[in-house]
Amino acid sequence: MKRKYVFLILGCLIAVALVLASCSSADDTTTTTPDDTTTTTPDDTTTTTEDTTPTTAADIEETETTSTPDVAEPTAEPSEPVYGGTLTTAISLTPYNWDCAYQLWNSCVYTWPVATKLSEVDWWKGPAGTNEWNFDLPGVTPSRAVAGPGLANSWEMPDTQTITFHLQEGVMFQDKPGVMTAREFTADDAVWNIERFATTEGNWYNTNPAGPGTVTAIDRYTVEVKQKAVGYGTALSLPWYYPFIAPEQIEVYGDASDWRGATGTGAYMLTDYVSDSSIRYERNDNWFKKDPEGRSLPYLDEVRVLVITDKSTRISALRTGQIDTMNDVLWQDAESLHDTNPELQSRGKLATSPVKLFLPNDAAPFGPTYDPDALKVRRAASMAIDYEGIIEGYYKGNGILTPTLTAPALDPDGAFLYENLPADVKEAYTYNPERARELLVEAGYPDGFKTTITTSPDRADLVSLVVGWWNDVGIEAEIEIAEVGALWGIILGHTMETPLATAWGFGSEGPGVYSHNEAGELYLYNGGLVDCPKCDEWYIELNTAFDDDRRAELYMLGSMEALVNQFQIVLPAEIQYNFWQPWVGGYRGETSSGFYNGSAIWNFIWVDEDLK
CATH class of the missing domain: 3.40.190.10 (Periplasmic binding protein-like II)
Structure with missing residues (x-):
């Protein structure tokens, strides 16, 4: 079923x-337990055990x-x-x-x-x-x-x-x-x-x-x-x-x-x-x-x-x-x-919170959201990253490529598995620095551009790899370190000017994270300043949709829209x-x-x- x-x-x-x-x-x-505790189970069987628990x-x-304790084999x-x-x-x-x-x-x-x-x-x-x-x-x-x-x-x-x-x-x-x-x-x-x-x-x-x-x-x-x-x-x-x-x-x-x-x-x-x-x-x-x-x-x-x-x-x-x-x-x-x-x-x-790389979708070079040249820049930024290198080199094989934050467990039909994604999305999540350089030229950046990635101290090593790969294709990036609270201030305050990398929880992002409310205000977690009219409509419907099948469909539509249009970059998730x-x-x-x-x-x- x-x-x-x-x-x-x-x-x-x-x-x-x-x-x-x-x-x-x-x-x-501290409450203590007697050394010899008598426990009566529901079938009136009495057992006595010595309590050595700290x-x-x-x-x-x-x-x-x-030292390793002398314990029974499983x-x-x-x-x-x-x-x-x-x-x-x-x-x-x-x-x-x-x-x-x-x-x-x-x-x-x-x-x-x-x-x-x-x-x-x-x-x-x-x-x-x-x-x-x-x-x-x-x-x-x-x-x-x-x-x-x-x-x-x-x-x-x-x-x-x-x-x-x-x-x-x-x-x-x-x-x-x-x-x-x-x-x-x-x-x-x-x-x-x-x-x-x-x-x-x-x-x-x-x-x-x-x-x-x-x-x-x-x-x-x-x-x-x-x-x-x-x-x-x-x-x-x-x-x-x-x-x-x-x-x-x-x-x-x-x-x-x-x-x-x-x-x-x-x-x-x-x-x-x-x-x-x-x-x-x-x-x-x-x-x-x-x-x-x-x-x-x-x-x-x-x-x-x-x-x-x-x-x-x-x-x-x-x-x-x-x-x-x-x-x-x-x-x-x-x-x-x-x-x-x-x-x-x-x-x-899978770790519950892989690293999400927010891209400011409101202005060049990464925006406006549906500007064809901005989409080329966002895809170039993704294709410049060696995802397999992160999995095999950084995580020593303990990682999985997850281009969407819709967790595999919430995708029973496998629509968001890498092998089932649309060809252009798969291409965007495939390491191809030559094509990344070509896209930057096509977008009007033959000499590349300069930017900054803001991240927290615990993500700096991973983000430094991204910075290196971006520099190789002409995106001259530097790392700016900030505490997690400051990162969240940028995200929730909608003040992002350059890319930002932070942990982001698995689930299904759906249309809400990329939407505006009925008053035209950015949704709280729309930190990438995405302007997606379709997402706005889907999110309004989502707030009043009570049919489980339709709600699931709306979530999937929003997630796929983010993938096809590269609103963001999701780095491989590590295995814990x-x-x-x-x-x-x-x-x-x-x-x-x-x-x-x-x-x-x-x-x-x-x-x-x-x-x-």
Whole structure:
């Protein structure tokens, strides 16, 4: 069956902003676990394990990291899940606010284990089952085709301004001493949460002209949301982004920024947080979800998240078995891990944010957008680049040519694979310095021209290769280094005068990134100052189109228009790796279940403490 994807472009700004919300560090308040922990599984089987898991980042740093641990060889994944056990993972940043009403992704990442959203990706429509959805693209909003039940079983739009959610029955809030006793989640709770989002200053829905207007509980398990204006943004975001908490939490604490008051209906309860060190979650025995065999979820008893800011320390913790998973490992580090720790399991995947080279489309030599000579210059700039040289030389074979930011996983028919692209697009992404020089002459630049590429320090080595190739064909370029914040100021401020290179998130750029709004203003992320009237029309339609097939078509039209007319240059994406220990079961290296929801993966994997 043909798979259809509808996705929201949030680009690299999200990827950067999210790298990631985080957790705590133990001082005198660190919560410890008894040395001998007795865990009762749902079939009343009792197991006893010795807990040797580190509880703080300091525990990791004090550990000898130069030797390889004596661990069991990888074995076949157990046919049955193993209940109990502790999963330990690490992140680089600490969460600065637990209240999702004030932020979107970066305050919610570590609230989601506690508080469920209206909809979540069906885990068994990913690699664990039918493989209908790719779990490697955190910044992409999934389609309804792969939606599994969250707080809502389903939702529909009877008209272009109304969204109706049908809630699950019997979903219970966790018991929270001092805040509330366990009770059922109902439509009144959903109404309260949505109204809180819509009325909180700084929340996206508070300023969105098509955000929630009136919210009504039709009955105990049905909620109707009337948008203030026609627009697809609320329908696309509300089911996937925001976790729903209990009103009692705000009554006691005033807001949701204090982790000690965390309430929700999620798979885990937040039991300890020490800023800049660690977060600890414990299993919610009353979670409403089951696996396909009807077994209770989650399988784990506990999850510990350590805040380890130094990458080399995180890698050392993985080597010595002190953390169980680590995502987005650079290929250079992956090669070393494969050599020293062959027992580690791993899976390669495209980096979520390849480098996008913005070309200013508003004026010569790279613009105006549809000026024939400007198109020749943009194609010359692309043909001057040795893409295979980047893949084989710079990435040592750990890269893939991706001329579009529509990720391969979101292109099930392969329309954007290099071999299937139109001939002129393939030519533009083929190294041909002689033809690049000819195009510059045809465009009126027989002696070339001078320009600057602005980039961040961490991209300077890669961009220096581009500068060298451009100089070879007559585009005399220099590098200007700026911090990431300054780059984003140029992009969002629409002040680009010369090319700019920065990381940009995979998804589907669609027409929006190259468009103007109905008032004629540049779309926020149209940093390349593209003037594409067709993209303007497609984007306006996209904001009011509710048919999934048509939305997918509009995204594809915008992406192909950018390719054919070389609005930008996308450099090859490097391959990164997700690693996990052999005692982690049910895991296949997935990155994120839904919109930046990596923690949802904890709901479905287990740790075999005997193997550990």
